[in-house]
Amino acid sequence: DTAVSQTPKYLVTQMGNDKSIKCEQNLGHDTMYWYKQDSKKFLKIMFSYNNKELIINETVPNRFSPKSPDKAHLNLHINSLELGDSAVYFCASTSARLYSNQPQHFGDGTRLSIL
């Protein structure tokens, strides 16, 4: 009965490869997010979707492309992986409408390591 689940948990790959991370939530939420946590534990938002519509797109290289096939799923595809992409990527979701104060629920993260 995991609320926000990400796959895979660990991803080790070579520089230059293309990879995808998947996220699913079973909470009935309509807003989902991707965050990046660097080696110093600093968390920064990357993208957010509300009902399959992109609503937040921070300054992220266009090698990163989120895709939301439906409001329960938000996947992250990364092209031409670089060493600096090594991080833990967290998916989150909330029931919030735009101006609500509902908290975000986080997945357990995907640790991406680029060799």
Place this chain on the structure above:
Amino acid sequence: GDSVTQMEGPVTLSEEAFLTINCTYTATGYPSLFWYVQYPGEGLQLLLKATKADDKGSNKGFEATYRKETTSFHLEKGSVQVSDSAVYFCALKGSGGYNKLIFGAGTRLAVHP
């Protein structure tokens, strides 16, 4: 833009000691404030929140009060346990739309028996 500043860690305490982790913020309008906790190898969990000035959030013995006059949301616990060892993140959601969380850098807490 909006930002959150937390005290640098690591914070190392003995069991049953008093904990304070400082958090201050910069934001326009009236942000909502949150503390999240990340246990080793896990995702973030909401610990507590406060949505307006003078609100006190509390959970599992932790407390934080939203102080608009000092733009602070310090986390406190009267008696920490070894199981409280984790990384604690202060975060704000601005009064604008889109429910975007701005996180502090995180503070690692290590509690020893």
